[in-house]
Amino acid sequence: MYKNYLFPILFILSFSSCNPVGKELAVLELANGEIVSAENMSLKKGDVITIWTKVSSSSEDKNEAFRVKFNIENKGQSILLDSLNTSAEDHVINSKTTKESYNQSSSEGDSTVYYTVHEYETESKKFTVPNDGKYAFDFKLIDRSSSRSLFGNKLAIILRKS
């Protein structure tokens, strides 16, 4: 009876054992105004590099205006210069929401403030390698939010190859 289910189950298992988003090549923590780079990446023609933005945002800090510019270089020449679409919601993975709290003291006494932290990875750009060679990926976070607090967004770039 269960024979009919066996093959589909094993078939699904065979795919779930793989990493469907590709092999992770580099994780780069972004710092405002600084260029961070993944250099000397040996890539083959036809490799597809997906640039994921890992965002950790807090409900305490909304309305943050930031953008991430990036540049891809081969043999010292820029081959792609653009901004990342960090708010794309088409393909979001590893999303989780956690509740955090901190104590606040005021004249009316101490109180606990609760807030949520939303962490997720969003697919921001796909890049198909045109030729075999060594590539550099540069990213720069430009955060123009007027107030930056302890709970500000944390951003990282994850490069994956598929």
Place this chain on the structure above:
Amino acid sequence: MINLRSNFFFKKFFIFIVSAALCFCGCKRIEKSDDGEDSTVDDIEEVSKAAYQRILNLKLPLKTVLIAEAYSLTIPQNCDFEVQKVTPEEVVLGNIDLAKIDTAFLSINLGGIFSKNDGLYSEQVYIIPSNDPKRFSIADLKSGNERIDAVYYEDENSIIYDQGETFFTYNIQYDEAKKCFLFYKAEISWTQKYPKKQKLELSVHLLKHAKSLLTTNYPQAKFDSWNDYVQNMPVLEVNWVNNMFTKIEKELKYFLDTNDQVSPRTPSNYTFVALFSPSQETLSDFYKSINQLKTNQVIESDYSSREVILNIDSQYSYQLREEAGCYVVSNSAKMRDGYTAHTFTTVFCPVVYKGKTFILKTDKELTPSHADFFVKMFSYFSKHYTLKTSATK
């Protein structure tokens, strides 16, 4: 019946095998593809005579300075110095027993471009009076319990060794005329994560500083260009500057927005130089300030609502020098009571890239001795949009 059952088990077994194979083959084998790591062996055991001689023959512009109105020391031209009195308890010189010295003595802190701001290394000279020229020696420095992991260079009055990846360079000289010992101590900390070979090469450059301290007869040399600096500087310093300017280069070419500025952080999280991509108004304010300095008519302007590249203040007196496409602005506080104030220098250099003017600016308050290094560096960058020379490409 038996045949039917065995057929059923065979089918099940077959499905299992196929699925298991799929499970294992479905994934790509993860291979470490990062072959960009420096795989050169870094197990250098000593400084070769050829390497030592090569560094000793390199150009090093020098100047002689007077310490505490009594001692003449010859130091690199782009170095500053600070003098203070220290007690023997405050100083460690290898294993030398300083308890024998009962008085405070002079400590001179040498401040080069790399030692001063980013703390790539430190250089100290101690002047210890003594009538006995044999009182201290390298042998004393090595003896005792102090851990020495490896000695890379040693001669009659010098030693380079490491202790837990911190590199020490010592030199002991006796000044017969002044009846005092000159102890030179340089330290490259283990926290500076650079290849051992480069740290050692830098140590020999520092030893050269030590060996020049009592020189009186030296040629008046100067560096003619950035290329000249690069060919005579320690590799570690050249790479350090190139790494900083790789970021400046990318900011210039790809990243910096108009009306924005950037000061990339150094490995120790300091700033080094700033690059401005000014708006027309900000650029025009900059040239107005330069013209005021040229005509020596300092009028403070109200730029408060705008970004300012060169802020001039009537409390200071200014000097402007134009050299190799750069503006060298020195300012010192106007003093009325006869004291001489510290003079600080800032180097500015317009860089025209694809028809747009950017301004490079030194980000730290430099002293006049450091200016030439930045003038040559900025001037090279303004022409080539990179600091990489044919020797370092």
